[in-house]
Amino acid sequence: MAGGGHIVMSVLHNVRLFFTCLSIVANALFAGGIFTFPLLSPALARHLKLTQPQLTTIALLGMMGQYPFAALVGKTIDDYGPWACSLAASFLFSTGFGFFAAEIAKTPDDIAAPSKSSFRILAACFFLSGLGTVFSYFSSLFAASRAFPQYIGAASGASMALFGLSPLFLSLLASEYFTDASTGLNVTLFFSFLAVASGTVNLIGAFTLRLPQSHDRGASILDRVAPRDDEENSTDERQPLLPNKPSRSDVQATPVEGSSSALRLFRDPHFWILILILLIILGSCEMIISNIGTIVLSLYPESVSGIRYLASSAEAMTATQVRLISISNTFSRLLSGPLADLIAPLTSHVPDDRSSSLRRYRISRVTLLSGISLLLAGVFVYLELAIRTPDDLRVLSIATGTAYGTTFTILPSVVSRVWGNRDSGRNFGIITYAPLFGTPLFSYLYAFVSARNNAGSGICVGVTCWSFTFWVSTGASLLSCAASILLWRGWKGLV
Template sequence: MSRPLLLLHNIRLLLTCFSITANALLAGGIFTFPLLSPALAFHLKLTQPQLTTIALLGMMGQYPFAAFVGKIIDEHGPWACSLIASFLFSTGFALFAAEIAKTPDDIRGPSKSSFRTLAACFFMIGLGTVSSYFSALFAASRTFPRYLGAASGITMALFGLSPLFLSLLASRYFTDSSTGLSVTNFLIFLSLASGIIHLVGAFNLRLLKPEHEAESTSEITPTSDDTARLTDERQPLLPNKISQLDVRVMSVGESTSVVQLFKDSHFWFLAFIALIILGSCEMIISNIGTIVLSLHSESTSGVVEPLRLISISNTLSRLLSGPLADFIAPVASDMHDDGPQFPRRYRVSRVALLSGIPLLLVGTFVYMELSVRTSDDLWILSIGTGAAYGTTFTILPSIVSSIWGSRNFGRNFGVLTYAPFFGTPLFSYLYAFVSAHNNVGDGICTGVTCWSLTFWVSTGASLLSCVASTILWRRWKGLV
């Protein structure tokens, strides 16, 4: 490659990496809701079910169109989703801020029209989140295809770092020691910053070709080095006994329809696991603000620390679990009649990592029930939730790609994310109505009874997901 072409390539790579990083860091605006919820409760007089509904619609806004967003990625490339995210973020945050600004401080009860507007805006922001997340994730995986786990893990780590990054900006530039967080100004900042960054991303990520174009180009002009490398990588590294397993695994790049995906019982096991783990974690993330207030009702300053711990543990788990998964279970480079062929030694299934997550949640929830009595004790809940959430989202993409093929990877992963679309409201409304039932006064519910039943139910559900993941571990042994 000539020097000018090499320089151009490096500039393009730098711009792509910048937009991947910036999109991921600005994508987590919905996870700052715990910073907003005290103001919405005290000044807009919103009830716990209403606060849960707004947070829930933000979380759920990520999922209904996930398969559609994945299809856009497959057909047009990450740039299109970055452009969509720019519009959704700038519009959603701006309308949210405008609704809060026009509401007088002396209202005596919650306004139904304000509640509906805020809920609709947060749903729009949630839809922007999945567009931004997919644009960064799939741009990273296409830019560094040889290091899929590391590329996915680092991108997801940046996404997990987003709430911490945004909360630091909120506390440093938009918080006054006497009046607290300036919610309106912070939301205006989010509208402008996320809108501009994702608009820039729409230009930078356009440098990446859609998947089908990249495949056709590589098929037309293979080099002798590529041929030698592929021949070497396809040499059998595992014994033939793998092919005797009664498990249907799609070959790499093989096309499969959604109907075929739904007919696979293993998909439903994986969806159930995602429903329980992600649903319970997102319930905690969206309600950590009121959980803090239930234990320390006289101050809202304690909300920031648990949110930061969730973000940090979420980030570290994504950074560590991606490379770890690549090391113990490399992604298959090809499929032969005698089983999958791996570029490096295969040690332990990635599903083994997935099986440990429900056990982590069980320990976290039992600790919550038996030991947490003040807001200072919530650090175990924050760390456990963040670690479980981050590791799950890091491990799932490579499992989906390995089992059901890479050609419709974006669509298939989007379909799987419908699982938390049902799991998050299930756990969130359980929390909301248990809290409302045990609220003996006005405002936020206080006391352990506000969430005790919720966490016992979550413990039982996590045990069931552990059983399901163990079944998949046994059936996919030696395959993923």
């Protein structure tokens, strides 16, 4: 009987783990709805007569909705578990996407000027959807890492990769089921679908991601037999928000580790140099991600005001660019971590006297940031000099996704190595506020340059729409590269 009871319990645990995994996958795949904005920006410009600054503001609020409440979302995970974040995401997605679709549906096709009230409602809805994104993403990420603590790197990496594939998955659905060859994407129907599907998926997650409390703190769902480590080594609320490669040394890397005060972090000049680098890299990347749709349209001569352009062709090309960004973002996250470990392994021991530390690395990880900066600068120059057709934008999309994914992948290990593991979650959260300032800076630069060079009332056409923006971005990328050299000199022998 006892043996039979163990078998039944094991089967139940396996069934529960199966549904937990399904929910993790579903949450991650449906979390990236805001990244499909480039697919609908042409329709919003046609149907609602929105200007480029207004389109940029809507997309920007969706992107920025991910950042301000990241600490609150992390606290929710610590106090209640992934299920609570999934429940919150269900409400936010249903409300944000649902009211977005309703506002578009009630707007007549023959309006002559954009409605300020509609613009404000759409912007607020997209901000709610961006907030839902971080709740849903955290729910899948932490459910995966807590369900498989003995494989935490693989579990969290798979969850992040699935999140990276979300725009590809959703854009395929949009192209296959919600796009007409003559009229283009049906935004109302597509966002109604997102409201129902994303809301339902995350609502189910509120039940399937309800891990037992003892497991929420780090034990596997199936692992009830293995003894726990001592309290000192157990996972608590101070565990990093993102997993990173642990150091073998108990000796602290820098004096910042000795205090939990964030003021010590702010007093480190290298912290501000890193903020500048991330502001430029992530800000310029998110500007492209949000506006790739109108960049594509700027290279279609048929989109000149007064001439109906081929909606199906333009939107199909936009969908292709969104997929390329998603695929390159995903593969860069999967490959850049192992690549960094191979070519820039962290030192195994960092004593107080750094001059005598063991240097097992071949190059510094900071040089990867230098490479990313140079990659973006090179692509921006290529864009200015050679890209004149929508097909040519594939290079820009692939480089953007690669730079974006690689930066987010290598950043946690750099942060924890330089400032220690004790508050690496908090430190990582503080540092990732950089795009909160960088993204609007680059996005509004693009929006106002485009609006200034727009001869008609529709989408701006021609390279002048973005030429000045990308020359500025080129200079900023070179500045980022120079700043990374300062970091390399300051952290030489450490990372």
